Amino acid sequence: MKKEEIHLGDWQRIVLGNAPGEYMLEVVLRTLIIYLVLLVFIRLLGKRMGAQLTITEMAVMLTLGAIVAVPAQIPDRGLLPAFVLLGTVLLLQRGVNWLALKNRKVEVVVQSDVSLLLKNGVLNTAEMKKMDISHEQVFAHLRSKDVLHLGQLCRVYLESGGHFSVFRYQEPRPGLSVLPEWDERLRDEQQQESDLSACLYCGNVQHQVSAKTQCTNCGHQQWTYAVQPQSLVEQEAEAH
Known part of the structure; x- marks a missing residue:
């Protein structure tokens, strides 16, 4: 957006943005879909995600917020890329946990030690x-x-x-x-x-x-x- 397009009295842009009003209904649908997918995704990550988080689990939670924010708010971004990213994070987390289980040194590096x-x-x-x-x-x-x-x-x-x-x-x-x-x-x-x-x-x-x-x-x-x-x-x- 160019600076000359910004006006403090432009309440429609401030409240609704530049997206058409119909997009509000789409936001509701997108949010519902993302919410349901996230529930499934977190369930697949395991019970630890609902407890005290380790360093790697905290990183995953922060990544989730970054991934779902874009398709939930930007009209020209689809949901499929976000789901692909979520799947990638799931595989990465499962892979790190598997390596940590197999190798104590890996576990200490990625999850810290007591x-x-x-x-x-x-x-x-x-x-x-x-x-x-x-x-x-x-x-x-x-x-x-x-x-x-x-x-x-x-x-x-x-x-x-x-x-x-x-x-x-x-x-x-x-x-x-x-x-x-x-x-x-x-x-x-x-x-x-x-x-x-x-x-x-x-x-x-x-x-x-x-x-x-x-x-x-x-x-x-x-x-x-x-x-x-x-x-x-x-x-x-x-x-x-």
């Missing part, structure tokens, strides 16, 4: 940095799982689909609180270990810490209290 974010109550800060995940993102998820301090946990994994898997100790240990620092009421209810401190950066717990003591795990020098394995807050959480 990441260990916490081990024995201590954060794996190197892996968190590699995955570009902040402390608060991890703590927020742990709080949603009713975790109040890191000493409750033996492992936290970041799965390839982007969700967290949390495994607890049967007998919790002293650990770093995951409660927000501004929530003083709940933090005050947590019972503190008198002779232990927790590293603010990784959660490592050490004895006899001073202001200049370096964490044996990460080397940082910022410390706070370590939460006792069973606090009043935990008892209340378990009661609820």
